[in-house]
Amino acid sequence: MAYRRALLKSATVFVALSLTAPAVAQSNEPIPVVATFSILGDMVERIGGEHVAVTTLVGPDGDTHVYQPTPREARMVSEADILFVNGLEFEGWLERLIEASDFDGLRVVATEGIDPIAFDDHHDDHHEEHAEADHDHEDEHEEHADAGHDHEDEHEEHADAGHDHEDEHEEHADAGHDHHDHGAFDPHTWQSLGNAVTYANNIAAALAQTDPDNATAFFRNRAEYVAEIEALDAEIHEIVTSLPADRRTVVTSHDAFQYFGRDYGLTFLAPQGLSTESEASAQDVAHLIEQMREEGIAAVFIENISDSRLLEQIANETGATIGGTLYPGALSGPDGPAPTYLDMMRHNATTLAQALSP
Numbered sequence: 221m222a223y224r225r226a227l228l229k230s231a232t233v234f235v236a237l238s239l240t241a242p243a244v245a246q247s248n249e250p251i252p253v254v255a256t257f258s259i260l261g262d263m264v265e266r267i268g269g270e271h272v273a274v275t276t277l278v279g280p281d282g283d284t285h286v287y288q289p290t291p292r293e294a295r296m297v298s299e300a301d302i303l304f305v306n307g308l309e310f311e312g313w314l315e316r317l318i319e320a321s322d323f324d325g326l327r328v329v330a331t332e333g334i335d336p337i338a339f340d341d342h343h344d345d346h347h348e349e350h351a352e353a354d355h356d357h358e359d360e361h362e363e364h365a366d367a368g369h370d371h372e373d374e375h376e377e378h379a380d381a382g383h384d385h386e387d388e389h390e391e392h393a394d395a396g397h398d399h400h401d402h403g404a405f406d407p408h409t410w411q412s413l414g415n416a417v418t419y420a421n422n423i424a425a426a427l428a429q430t431d432p433d434n435a436t437a438f439f440r441n442r443a444e445y446v447a448e449i450e451a452l453d454a455e456i457h458e459i460v461t462s463l464p465a466d467r468r469t470v471v472t473s474h475d476a477f478q479y480f481g482r483d484y485g486l487t488f489l490a491p492q493g494l495s496t497e498s499e500a501s502a503q504d505v506a507h508l509i510e511q512m513r514e515e516g517i518a519a520v521f522i523e524n525i526s527d528s529r530l531l532e533q534i535a536n537e538t539g540a541t542i543g544g545t546l547y548p549g550a551l552s553g554p555d556g557p558a559p560t561y562l563d564m565m566r567h568n569a570t571t572l573a574q575a576l577s578p
């Protein structure tokens with residue numbers, strides 16, 4: 221174990237040196253990189269091409285919100301030159317994983333530079349008339365704020381103490397009541413194609429920094445990818461523009477589509493909050509059902525990463541139809557409708573448009 225660790229350390233030193241003086245022998249080997257979840261892994265593969273070997277921690281149909289890294293995955297992280305993460309507190313387990321893996325490479329926050337939607341912005345929009353239901357959301361919000369980068373010290377303590385995931389969250393939740401004003405941001409930033417351009421830029425820059433010999437390829441791949449992203453954005457605008465104003469509100473399991481809603485003028489309601497970790501309260505579900513009846517919301521959508529039973533119950537009680545399956549935060553497998561990020565965005569848009577068209 222100690223021997224292995226020493227080897228890893230010397231490998232890390234070598235990588236660090238190679239940043240300033242690129243080693244010729246290394247330039248033909250794909251760079252080992254890790255991405256935290258399938259959408260980000262797909263983006264890194266697009267831009268890295270044959271020059272990267274991408275390992276994705278949370279795979280297709282996996283729920284990053286409730287993921288628990290295994291020792292095997294910690295080892296893969298320890299062997300990576302770059303760890304690509306979403307940030308914005310999406311990966312609540314990240315600090316513990318980095319601690320457990322002794323990762324010493326480049327950590328890239330792919331959302332760096334994106335202007336995120338504050339939790340309270342859309343939270344207030346959706347619940348202004350339900351003030352009494354707010355308390356549950358605040359708890360959840362605080363839990364997320366606490367799991368984030370503002371509290372790294374706290375997190376490292378937890379990692380050192382070897383607390384399991386549950387304990388850590390309970391402690392954070394308990395301690396969270398004073399932190400309401402910190403504000404948390406909606407981490408589902410990839411649900412905006414405009415934001416995806418920033419992801420692409422950050423990924424290309426990090427790969428070029430680590431493997432300067434192949435920088436031209438990375439920036440060329442980035443340019444091609446961005447052109448496809450922009451074309452799809454225009455295509456989705458076209459699809460959604462045709463929907464009438466009274467058929468633009470939909471219900472999903474958790475609050476993952478605020479960026480999509482902002483970009484294309486749709487309103488998304490959800491019984492669960494920003495994370496699938498928290499259960500929807502009976503009160504929130506009752507309010508949602510009431511609101512759906514009042515506003516005549518016609519369609520609910522299940523999610524590939526979430527249990528569909530609550531949504532089916534809501535559909536039964538309101539007479540709303542189930543409009544299909546949306547992909548909030550994970551790709552499908554290769555044979556599904558969303559094997560790549562761009563496929564996923566197109567699938568979500570066409571599924572919504574088909575169900576909402578009069």
Ligand SMILES: [Zn+2]
Pocket residue numbers: 285408474475476494495496548549
């Ligand atoms: Zn989510």
